[in-house]
Amino acid sequence: MEGDGRGMDEKTKSRQAPAPPSLQERPTLKTIAFMTGLGITTVSRALKDAPDIGAETKERVRLVAKQVGYQPNRAGVRLRTGKTNVISLVLSLEEEVMGLTSPIVVGISEVLAATPYHLVITPYRFAKDALAPVRYVLDTGAADGVIISRTEPKDARVELMMERNFPFATHGRTDMGLVHPYHDFDNQGFAYEAVRRLAKLGRKRITLLQPPPHLTFHRHMRNGFDEGIRDFGVEAVAFNAVDLDNSLAEIRAAFETMMRSDGAPDGIVSGSGAGSIALIAGLEAVGKKLNQDVDMVSKVPSDFLSWLRPEVITMNEDIRHAGRELARAVIGRIAGLPAEELQSLSQAL
Amino acid sequence: MEGDGRGMDEKTKSRQAPAPPSLQERPTLKTIAFMTGLGITTVSRALKDAPDIGAETKERVRLVAKQVGYQPNRAGVRLRTGKTNVISLVLSLEEEVMGLTSPIVVGISEVLAATPYHLVITPYRFAKDALAPVRYVLDTGAADGVIISRTEPKDARVELMMERNFPFATHGRTDMGLVHPYHDFDNQGFAYEAVRRLAKLGRKRITLLQPPPHLTFHRHMRNGFDEGIRDFGVEAVAFNAVDLDNSLAEIRAAFETMMRSDGAPDGIVSGSGAGSIALIAGLEAVGKKLNQDVDMVSKVPSDFLSWLRPEVITMNEDIRHAGRELARAVIGRIAGLPAEELQSLSQAL
C-alpha cells in the first residue's frame, strides 16, 4: 500500500537536527536535502530553477533528484498551492450510445501523458444534473481544468466557469457572446456536403436525423442542411419525431413509420453512426434498399459502418483527435493563453 | 479558480487565538470549530463518530457541517493519511477497437458515484509497458486501488500488486495460483454454447476468431470451443493467422483468404463484435452468405450488430455490468473483504 503517508506517527524526533529520512521510503525534498547537504527550501527552489540558486547547486540537486527518482508528492503540492494537476472530464452516464466516450478519453490521455496532469472522470447521471459536477469541481477545487461536452447555446456550465474564471474547454460551441476554448466538428459543413452529395445522386426529397434541439450542434447541422437544401434545389422532409438522443429502437420505429408514409424521403442525412444503424434497419424493414430507393450519408466515428453497408456514404469525425484538441485547449487555458487561440474546428475526413 | 489553497500566505496571524476563518472561503474543520466553539480535533473526531465524543456534540457538529456544506479537503486527508480516495483504471491506449472502454468507465462511475472515490484514468501506450502504470501507482501512492484489464495467465501486474498487498481487481482471470478479486465473462461457456448452436444448425466445420494467445481468456474461449467440438462431433478449422487484436482490415483479409481455400469452414465463432464485422465483410467479399453458406455466432457488447445482420446469432456480454462489478470488487478489497468473495463470472445474456 503506502506512498504518501503512513497513517502512524513515528516516535517524535528531536526537533533541531532532523533525522535522516529513511531510505526505504519514497524520496521527498527532505531526502534530497539530506543527500546534498542543502536545505529543503533550497532543494525545492533548485528544482524549480529559481533565479536565486547557484547553477552548480541546481545541477547537483537535479542529478540527485533524478538518481533517487524523486517525484513531488501531489498531496503536498496540492495542499500548499491549490494546484491539483488534474483535468476533469465531465461525462453524462446517459449518453451511452455507441461509446463515443472511449476515443475522447484516449485522445485526452494521449496529450496528458506528456504532462503532469491526471485525467479524472466526473460523471453525472441525468441531463438536468449537468451543472452539479461542474459546481462540485469549482467548489472543491477538485481539478485545475474541466472538459465538458453536450454543449448548449446558452450553457449554464460555461457561464458559471467563465464567471469564476475557471479554465475549461467545451466539446462543441456556445452562442452567448462569450469567448472560450472549444473544439468542434464542423457539423454545418458536414450537413451541407451531405445534401450536396445526395442531390448529385439525383435525390430530391431529403431528410435529416438531427441532434436534440437543445444542443448547439443541432443548429449547426440544421443550418448546413437547410443551406444545402436551398443551394441544391432539393426538398427537405421533416423528421422531428425523434433525434439522436432517442434509443435506436425508437429511431428505427419512427423512421419505419416515415418510410411507409406518403411523403417518404429518398435521401437521408444521419448525424451519427449509431443512428444510421437504426435508420437502415427501419428502411430495410419496409423493403426499401440503399442506393436504389434511397441514398444515405452518415457521419461516423469509425469506418465499421462501411464494412457492413458500403452503400452508405460516410463522413468521418475523428473523435480521438477531438480529445487531443480539447486536452490541449484546457492546458493552454491553464497556462494562460488567450481563449481565442484555443478554438478549433475540424472537418470531416 | 481555487479551492484548496491560495498560493499566498495572508499576513501572519497571531499564534494563540486563531483568527476566525474567513467565511467567504471553503469551510474547513477550523470553520466548524469556530462556529461550534469546539476544538478542531473534536470536530474531526465528531465527524468520524469517534467514541470519545459526546452524542449531543456529534449531533451539533454534524448539523453545522451539513449547514456550511463541509467537505473534507482531499489534499489534507491524503497528505496526512495517505488515503487518496482514488481508483485508477489502467487502460491501454492501443486497445481502441470499438470502444469497449466507455461502458466499463460508465459502469465503474456508477458505483463510485455513491462513494467518496474518484476515477482516474491511467493510460499506457504499448503492451510492453503494461507494468509501468501499475508501478507508477504503487510507487507514488496515486490511488487506493487499481483496475486492470487484458489480464494474462501469468500476469506481472497481478504478481506485483499481490506482493505489495495493494488492492486491485482484474477484468479477466489469471492462472498463477494467486487468489485475487476479478470479474470475468464466461468465455468458455460462450464458446461452448456457440459451437452447440452451430452444430445444431447442421454446421460441421467450425472455426474460431480468438483472442490473442497471451491473454487468459484465449484459453477459456479455446477450451470452450474445443469441448464443444468434441461434444457435438464437429470439426475444428484452424484460424491462427490473426486474432482479435489484429486490425479489422487484417482480419478481413485473412478470413477472405481462408474462405477461398479448400477447407473453408461453414460455421464461425467470433470472440468480438468488431471482429465479426471484419469476418462478415471477408465472407461476403467471396460471395458467401450468412445462414446459407455459413452460420456465425458472435459475442457482442451491444445489439447493434443484430440490426444490420440479424442472421448472425449474437450473445451479449454486458460490459457496463463488468465495470460495476470491478468497482465493487476493488472497493471491497480496500475495505478488507477477502478476495474469495470478490470474484464474479457472468454469463452471456
Add this chain to the structure above:
DNA sequence: CAAGTGAACTGTATCGTTACAGATTTTCAG
C-alpha cells in the same frame, strides 16, 4: 475527603511542499 476513574474535549506535531523573510558570504565601489 483524597485519590482514582472515566467521559469529553483539546493542543501539538506531522504529512510534503512552498511563500516569505531572513541569514550568510562574496564581491566591489569608493
Add this chain to the structure above:
DNA sequence: CTGAAAATCTGTAACGATACAGTTCACTTG
C-alpha cells in the same frame, strides 16, 4: 579597508487533516 549591494542559501509558518498524548472536570470509592 569599509560599507553596501549581490548572490546564495535557509528557517519558519502554513495549507487541512489526523494520531497521540494529554487536560479537565464531574463522579465514585474506600
